[in-house]
Amino acid sequence: MRAIWTGEIAFGLVTIPVRLYTATRDLTPHFTTLHRECGGRVHMARRCSTCDRDVDFGELGKGYEVDKGVYALFTKEELAKLEDDEAGGTIEIVAFVEPGAIDLSYIDKSYWVGVGGKNSRGFALLQHVLTETHRVALAKTKLRSRTRLAVVRPHGKLFALEMMRYADEIVNPEAIDVPEPRPASPRELELAHGLVQALSGPFDPARHPDQYRAAVAAAVEDKTASCELTQQPVTADRALGKVIDLAELLARSLAKTEPNGDRNRVVAQAAPVTGAPRRAPAERRGGARQSGESKKRATG
Numbered sequence: 001m002r003a004i005w006t007g008e009i010a011f012g013l014v015t016i017p018v019r020l021y022t023a024t025r026d027l028t029p030h031f032t033t034l035h036r037e038c039g040g041r042v043h044m045a046r047r048c049s050t051c052d053r054d055v056d057f058g059e060l061g062k063g064y065e066v067d068k069g070v071y072a073l074f075t076k077e078e079l080a081k082l083e084d085d086e087a088g089g090t091i092e093i094v095a096f097v098e099p100g101a102i103d104l105s106y107i108d109k110s111y112w113v114g115v116g117g118k119n120s121r122g123f124a125l126l127q128h129v130l131t132e133t134h135r136v137a138l139a140k141t142k143l144r145s146r147t148r149l150a151v152v153r154p155h156g157k158l159f160a161l162e163m164m165r166y167a168d169e170i171v172n173p174e175a176i177d178v179p180e181p182r183p184a185s186p187r188e189l190e191l192a193h194g195l196v197q198a199l200s201g202p203f204d205p206a207r208h209p210d211q212y213r214a215a216v217a218a219a220v221e222d223k224t225a226s227c228e229l230t231q232q233p234v235t236a237d238r239a240l241g242k243v244i245d246l247a248e249l250l251a252r253s254l255a256k257t258e259p260n261g262d263r264n265r266v267v268a269q270a271a272p273v274t275g276a277p278r279r280a281p282a283e284r285r286g287g288a289r290q291s292g293e294s295k296k297r298a299t300g
Contacts, residue, residue, distance in 0.1 A: 139152050
């Protein structure tokens with residue numbers, strides 16, 4: 001797997017070269033919005049509500065709403081200046097904490113971190129220390145535009161880098177107004193304990209597949225088998241372009257299999273006609289001989 005980011009872990013005065021890899025992938029089925037009448041794809045235009053016209057990317061800006069309908073306008077360059085350069089290219093460890101001290105609601109996205117150079121001593125040292133002390137590292141890093149908090153924890157031969165949300169991004173559960181739960185009876189507690197024991201076991205993610213994705217795959221297969229399909233309309237220009245491309249590909253393929261004497265003939269037949277018809281090489285040679293014989297008769 002290719003690394004998506006190369007940097008280093010700053011561990012006190014020690015710097016550990018590392019490479020970052022994607023730890024998750026989105027397998028959620030995605031659907032394309034189509035026009036039901038003809039099957040054509042529907043494109044979302046960038047249309048200005050004031051000028052009532054489509055706008056190009058070069059005309060776009062970013063606005064921060066300060067009041068209803070009132071925005072502070074920023075250019076791309078202004079936003080780039082606001083980006084914090086701190087910890088750019090570095091996973092800077094700022095503290096070590098117990099794993100249970102970090103609530104799971106803070107975890108956002110996960111990555112794998114592997115050794116980034118030939119010298120892996122520092123990498124192995126940090127793994128060993130975190131394992132022996134039963135700690136995880138709290139770090140700051142900047143992967144794209146924003147500096148984020150992250151958790152670094154050992155995971156086999158790698159580290160897991162788990163991006164975190166900031167404290168003010170977590171909704172305070174105390175602000176949610178819910179009624180007080182009714183205490184359970186001893187009988188209910190006994191039955192609940194029995195159910196927990198019956199369903200207890202090791203975590204096996206393979207036993208809990210994505211049923212929605214399986215249902216979509218089955219539905220697509222059924223529609224394909226019953227020919228409930230639609231094809232995007234092809235305009236005349238696009239159709240012509242596809243035919244020309246196909247002819248070129250066929251010409252190249254045939255040219256590789258034909259003897260040298262026939263190769264020019266194949267390419268000439270497959271070339272697209274853009275002007276007056278081109279004569280075959282034999283016709284040109286024949287025409288040249290006839291022209292030469294005419295000149296001889298004229299001079300004789």
